[in-house]
Amino acid sequence: MTANMHAFANGAELAGKLADKVAETLSAAIATRGSASIAVSGGSTPKAFFQALSSRSIDWGKVTVTLVDERFVPADNPRSNHLLVQENLLRDKAAAAKFLPLYQAAASVEEAAVIATEETKAVGHPFDVAILGMGNDGHTASFFPGGSNLKTALDPNTPRGIITMEAEGAGEPRLTFTFSSLQDARLLVLHIEGEGKKDVLAKAEASGEETEMPIRAMLRRAASQVEIYWAP
Numbered sequence: 001m002t003a004n005m006h007a008f009a010n011g012a013e014l015a016g017k018l019a020d021k022v023a024e025t026l027s028a029a030i031a032t033r034g035s036a037s038i039a040v041s042g043g044s045t046p047k048a049f050f051q052a053l054s055s056r057s058i059d060w061g062k063v064t065v066t067l068v069d070e071r072f073v074p075a076d077n078p079r080s081n082h083l084l085v086q087e088n089l090l091r092d093k094a095a096a097a098k099f100l101p102l103y104q105a106a107a108s109v110e111e112a113a114v115i116a117t118e119e120t121k122a123v124g125h126p127f128d129v130a131i132l133g134m135g136n137d138g139h140t141a142s143f144f145p146g147g148s149n150l151k152t153a154l155d156p157n158t159p160r161g162i163i164t165m166e167a168e169g170a171g172e173p174r175l176t177f178t179f180s181s182l183q184d185a186r187l188l189v190l191h192i193e194g195e196g197k198k199d200v201l202a203k204a205e206a207s208g209e210e211t212e213m214p215i216r217a218m219l220r221r222a223a224s225q226v227e228i229y230w231a232p
């Protein structure tokens, strides 16, 4: 499905407009189904968006927030996506939301993936909102080029849930929702900023193997249209 580009003058404008769109989508989900779900990414890009979203007046008590992916580190680790979301999104009005972590204090990352899959089973059939990021190597979620479980993660027949990923560019072992869990989100957003990321996107949109730039899986075969939010 073709992606839809939304370009903004700067990151602050993007953060506000994306927060409006996400708040509207979550509110509509609550009105229709009584609850709403959102999976968000880590990284440096989403901070301003998280802060803008946390101030939006929606019925946050009916919203479940989870992560697209996470490092296998506890929530007090500075590289934890849970910590990023705790400090920037789950505050102000959004402090009332329920948060489902992916990290589990298990003996191994594999065991943590099994527990996290169980703990998140009730949400995301599909997610109302999924916010993806993209690395300069073309990864999204923890779908890293050369990743230990990349083929399984991208396989449309791999069920919804969380699997592990290890890769050179990933640092710690990761926990990530599979492609099938994210690709049908009612609002599927790719949030990227900077000229460099625009060049990476252009490369991803050209021909080439999905495994070289895993974001291609989302751009080429997600069931939902990918809404790209970009600012210089």
Ligand SMILES: O=C(O)[C@H](O)[C@@H](O)[C@H](O)[C@H](O)COP(=O)(O)O
Residues within 6 Å of the ligand: 041, 042, 043, 044, 045, 046, 068, 069, 070, 081, 132, 133, 134, 135, 139, 140, 141, 142
């Ligand atoms: O937790 C993470 O690291 C994300 O899962 C990852 O996929 C991120 O969205 C991209 O790496 C972009 O990161 P930046 O926003 O820092 O460029």
